Amino acid sequence: MSTDQDQFALYPSLPDRPVFISGGGSGIGAAIVEHLARQGARVGFVDTDDGASTALLDRLGAEDIAHQPLFERADVTDLDAYIAAIERLDDALGGIDVLVNNAANDQRHRIDEVTPAFWRDRMAVNLDHQFFAAQTVAKGMVERGRGAIINMGSCSWRLGLGELSAYVTAKAAIEGLTNGLARELGPSGIRVNCIIPGFIKTERQVKLWLTPxxxxxxxxxQCLKELIDPAYVANLVAFLASDDSRMCTSATYTVDGGWI
Known part of the structure; x- marks a missing residue:
């Protein structure tokens, strides 16, 4: 099925909206950067992959879009440096109105291989940064009385997938984090939701894990018998970032072809 951008909805509230995306250089994150940039949003993103991020910027630079995305290299596990990068992009974008907590790493691991250091590293790359990014951008959102935070969960813990014990622990916690943030920030007009992707056909997933x-x-x-293109996750992000979803918060939305 085609994923041509022209077939997807355009949201009148997204042009000029400042958006920050973690892990935006490749995979699902790159699809989100592309889709929101093409919606006319002012996008900033971080990643540790300079090559993929530069290639993404080059692709979008060849297009007639209103705002070229801004990129900073940052590792989400280095919280001091990561928060500083968010703050710089917040200044450059004129205040972040949408946060997309996308960065993650689903490295496989057996229970007997997990050390305390590995466990902490998995929480850092998959969970901790989501809270501290939300904490950082929430200050400006509260002052402006609006904002949308979109956390990225995973179907993996609900399905009980193997060799992912640390990863599924972090991803399960993100749904609790979403509800807690939504309750606390809702009175300030800030919406917090969680997207739960299924198996998404990114270059990384195909290269590392996809076998017959x-x-x-x-x-x-899955109920739907085709692998899922990252564009369909980006479509849901666009909806949750837009004013069309103004009364949607503290919720989880699946993009899994009906697998769960």
Whole structure:
């Protein structure tokens, strides 16, 4: 099925809206950067992959879009440096109105391989930065009386997938984090939601994990019998970032082809 941008909705509230995305250089994050930039939003993103991020900027630089995205290299596990990068992009964008907590790493691991240091690292790359990014941008959102925070969860913990014990722990916690932030920030007009992707056909997933056996498991589990393009996650992000979703908060939304 085509994922041509012209077939997707354009939201009147997104042009000029300042958006920050973590892990925006490749995969789902790059699809989100592309989609929101093409919506006319003012996008800033961070990533540790300079090559992929530069290639993304080059692709979008060749397009006639209102605002070229801003990129800073930052590692979300280095919280001091990460928060400083968010603050610089906040200044450059004129105040972040939408935060997309996308960065994550689903490295496989067996229980007997997990050390305390590895466990903490998995929480850092998959969970901790989501809270501290929200804490950082919430200050300006509260002052302006508006904002949208979109956290990225995963279907993996609900399905009980193996060799991911630390990862699924972090991803399960993100749904609790979403509800807690939504309750506390809602009186200030800030919405907080969580997207739960299924198996998304990114370059990384195809390269590292997609085998004929896994594809059969995924398609047998899904109601819809096709692998999911990252564009469909980006579409949901655009909706949740827009004013069309103004009364949607403290909720989870799946993009999994009906697998859960």
């Amino acid at each position: 056996e896994l594809e059969k498991i995924v398609l047998d589990g």
